[in-house]
Amino acid sequence: MLKEERQKYILDQVHLHHRVLLNDLADFLDVSIDTVRRDVKELAKEKKLKKVHGGATSFGFMNFTKDDGNIYLQSKKIQIAEKTVSLLSEGQVVLMSGGTTNMEVAKMIPRKLPLTVFTPSLHVAMQLLELPEVEVIFLGGKLLHEAKFAVGGTVVNALNQLRVDLCILGTGYLDAEAGLTEFDWEVIQVKRAMIRAAKKTIILSVSDKLHSVQKFQTCDLTAVHTLVTELDPSDPMLDAFRPFDLHLI
Amino acid sequence: MLKEERQKYILDQVHLHHRVLLNDLADFLDVSIDTVRRDVKELAKEKKLKKVHGGATSFGFMNFTKDDGNIYLQSKKIQIAEKTVSLLSEGQVVLMSGGTTNMEVAKMIPRKLPLTVFTPSLHVAMQLLELPEVEVIFLGGKLLHEAKFAVGGTVVNALNQLRVDLCILGTGYLDAEAGLTEFDWEVIQVKRAMIRAAKKTIILSVSDKLHSVQKFQTCDLTAVHTLVTELDPSDPMLDAFRPFDLHLI
DNA sequence: CTACTTTTTGCAAGTTTTTGCTGTTTTTAG
DNA sequence: CTAAAAACAGCAAAAACTTGCAAAAAGTAG
Numbered sequence: 027m028l029k030e031e032r033q034k035y036i037l038d039q040v041h042l043h044h045r046v047l048l049n050d051l052a053d054f055l056d057v058s059i060d061t062v063r064r065d066v067k068e069l070a071k072e073k074k075l076k077k078v079h080g081g082a083t084s085f086g087f088m089n090f091t092k093d094d095g096n097i098y099l100q101s102k103k104i105q106i107a108e109k110t111v112s113l114l115s116e117g118q119v120v121l122m123s124g125g126t127t128n129m130e131v132a133k134m135i136p137r138k139l140p141l142t143v144f145t146p147s148l149h150v151a152m153q154l155l156e157l158p159e160v161e162v163i164f165l166g167g168k169l170l171h172e173a174k175f176a177v178g179g180t181v182v183n184a185l186n187q188l189r190v191d192l193c194i195l196g197t198g199y200l201d202a203e204a205g206l207t208e209f210d211w212e213v214i215q216v217k218r219a220m221i222r223a224a225k226k227t228i229i230l231s232v233s234d235k236l237h238s239v240q241k242f243q244t245c246d247l248t249a250v251h252t253l254v255t256e257l258d259p260s261d262p263m264l265d266a267f268r269p270f271d272l273h274l275i
Numbered sequence: 276m277l278k279e280e281r282q283k284y285i286l287d288q289v290h291l292h293h294r295v296l297l298n299d300l301a302d303f304l305d306v307s308i309d310t311v312r313r314d315v316k317e318l319a320k321e322k323k324l325k326k327v328h329g330g331a332t333s334f335g336f337m338n339f340t341k342d343d344g345n346i347y348l349q350s351k352k353i354q355i356a357e358k359t360v361s362l363l364s365e366g367q368v369v370l371m372s373g374g375t376t377n378m379e380v381a382k383m384i385p386r387k388l389p390l391t392v393f394t395p396s397l398h399v400a401m402q403l404l405e406l407p408e409v410e411v412i413f414l415g416g417k418l419l420h421e422a423k424f425a426v427g428g429t430v431v432n433a434l435n436q437l438r439v440d441l442c443i444l445g446t447g448y449l450d451a452e453a454g455l456t457e458f459d460w461e462v463i464q465v466k467r468a469m470i471r472a473a474k475k476t477i478i479l480s481v482s483d484k485l486h487s488v489q490k491f492q493t494c495d496l497t498a499v500h501t502l503v504t505e506l507d508p509s510d511p512m513l514d515a516f517r518p519f520d521l522h523l524i
Numbered sequence: 525c526t527a528c529t530t531t532t533t534g535c536a537a538g539t540t541t542t543t544g545c546t547g548t549t550t551t552t553a554g
Numbered sequence: 555c556t557a558a559a560a561a562c563a564g565c566a567a568a569a570a571c572t573t574g575c576a577a578a579a580a581g582t583a584g
Contacts (some may be wrong), residue, residue: 029532031545045277045279045280045348047277049570057533057534058533058534059534060533060534060535061532061534063534063570063572064573078278078279079277079278079541079542079569080277080278080542080569080570080571081277081572082279083279087279087283088282088283088286089278102567103568130540138344146415148397148400148401148404148413151397151418152397152423153419154426155397155418161417162414162417163418163429164397164416164418164425164434165411165414165415165540166395166412166413166414166415166416166425166429166430167413167415168410168411168412169404169412169413171398171404171407171411174401176406176413176415179416180412180415180433183570184415184429187317192277207335251494257489258411262356278542297560298560306543306544307543307544307545308544308560309543309544309545309561309562310542310543310544312560312561312562313542313543327559328551328552328560329552329559329560329561331549385553507569
């Protein structure tokens with residue numbers, strides 16, 4: 027194997043995983059650890075990657091990502107948020123769930139757009155209050171410590187008496203067969219009520235979460251009207267969802 | 276696992292939850308507590324986070340209360356909060372309003388004290404959720420943009436069906452003759468309902484606000500059971516309030 | 525083809541970094 | 555004040571790194 031090839035592989039791995047272990051590289055490339063070490067040293071000198079004790083990382087590695095794991099996720103969420111915001115129009119009454127993707131949506135709503143938003147998420151509510159033209163109504167109830175999300179009978183009852191234009195459901199797990207799934211039973215109850223209360227339901231999902239299934243089902247895909255991902259609507263990854271009467275953007 | 280990965284995880288957790296325990300980190304990352312300690316020490320030296328006894332916190336933590344700039348005021352509020360916390364006991368069901376003094380109370384509640392707290396204040400709710408033993412129930416409704424406080428019929432109705440041990444009313448204006456006064460009519464409605472729902476009502480007031488009168492009256496002093504100020508209970512400034520059947524501390 | 529140089533690679537010895545463990549001191553909470 | 559938890563300092567083993575060197579591979583010129 028050529029040195030060029032080796033270094034290309036190393037760079038690819040760094041770009042893909044944002045970090046590599048020298049041992050793994052030596053193992054895979056079937057050369058001594060010293061050779062890999064020298065390669066990485068060279069690449070580091072050319073500023074193509076950053077050498078650290080025991081491995082190498084990409085440059086933006088230490089940048090903060092709210093979502094444990096990878097930095098690309100954040101930019102995907104921003105893309106999704108952009109598409110979602112484009113679906114909103116003046117005067118609408120909207121229901122928003124919690125989750126980091128919905129937070130991005132909240133951040134991205136134009137300052138001048140008048141909306142009425144109901145939400146059971148403390149974080150989303152907090153963010154929405156930055157917008158002077160948005161009337162924020164919090165769906166009160168028992169708050170979950172981790173998610174800072176209100177659950178329980180109070181929330182569900184309030185939702186049952188509500189009729190809104192749009193429901194925007196954030197982070198959930200999505201699969202063509204299993205539909206929308208969650209691991210928290212209490213959250214499910216709230217999300218179901220949210221879907222019932224809305225004329226249309228939009229689901230936001232980064233492509234990583236497509237085809238993932240969790241413990242409990244919130245609803246199946248027939249209950250959903252629009253699916254927003256960071257992918258192009260024609261992407262083959264979305265093929266499994268085409269049989270449903272879904273609007274993909 | 277690379278040191279960089281560990282440190283990135285630590286930083287992400289700090290940013291996400293505003294505070295982390297070294298034990299939790301060591302546990303999750305599957306390294307000794309010393310290693311985590313060293314990592315946190317390094318990150319602290321780089322000003323990426325703040326090291327505290329037993330864990331680490333992010334820098335901007337709890338900065339959503341705009342600093343009133345006045346250090347004396349702040350320390351007075353802390354004194355009041357200390358006194359107030361001493362009035363709480365295990366298992367109580369408490370109602371808390373908003374305001375900066377109440378925020379101090381929320382910060383000061385012991386981590387191990389089990390309570391159930393109802394509140395219409397986003398900030399107070401957010402702060403209380405840091406305490407694992409406190410069940411937080413948000414009184415949902417239309418949120419005021421400035422105060423981040425829920426008002427309106429929904430809140431009042433919920434309160435009318437509630438019966439709690441204690442109501443802690445934060446920043447209001449207090450005068451022996453005029454009683455408790457406010458300038459926001461909607462907030463008044465909520466505070467009245469809060470007082471009705473509680474067996475006992477505690478009022479927190481820095482001495483600066485004693486003998487001030489606002490536009491509308493929330494209630495008169497006969498509805499209040501305890502008045503907490505930063506002053507000594509024997510202070511002559513409190514003389515005007517002694518004719519009432521008030522507990523001064 | 526051969527002799528020579530240059531580059532690349534692996535190895536070994538010694539150094540540095542990292543990590544967990546020890547016992548001791550400091551801080552915290554009841 | 556006392557007991558428990560956390561922080562600290564020093565040590566030792568393991569892992570990673572460095573350097574120098576020699577063998578193998580590749581290139582070059584006569």
